[in-house]
Amino acid sequence: GFKKQLYRIWFELYARRGSSRPDSSGFEHVFVGETRDRRTVIGFHNWIQLYLQEKLGHIDYKGYTVDANSPQPDENKHILALQFSWKNGIKPKGSIFIGVSPEFEFA
Template structure:
């Protein structure tokens, strides 16, 4: 777990940030954009789910929704807001995020999936590495 406030700076990566977890200042959870890690940490009792974000862009979650904006606490830290794909494979996310990083000089790429219009946020680190990447629901198309 990477803590940028720590005097000792362990190695960190975009993969770790997105698929595992990092903290800032010991109390703010950053990264953590993978549903499998969220599930595993919740199963261990480390997650206190605070709810999902509902607005015009974000539908109420159910078994057919595959993207979610949410809030939770993890151990001693808070994730004030975040978004993740739900039920997709890590391979899908890894491939999607890599394609967005390699094909776009911009840090936001719009993509469409079946009933979703999604913006993939991909912050470049030194223009050579992914710092973070995650989905943001632009529009849910009711079908």
């Protein structure tokens, strides 16, 4: 049923690229963030987690990029492409929905 599918998508462990053992989940990837080889940040797509980690001083925000067709930020845009470092790793390019609810991201 629906609950089993939801669990499978978000919480069932799977092996990340280059690994043979299940050590990650969709929830961890999107809402918590992960590192690969302790150098590269992968996942970490939740704006609330970004805010909380930055508030604690764990994020070094490097900047954002905007759409080439619209060089200025726009209050109607809710997706941000950004760069930051976290846990001694770098997120060279990532995207985050800004201002959306966790329920929206689960959907």
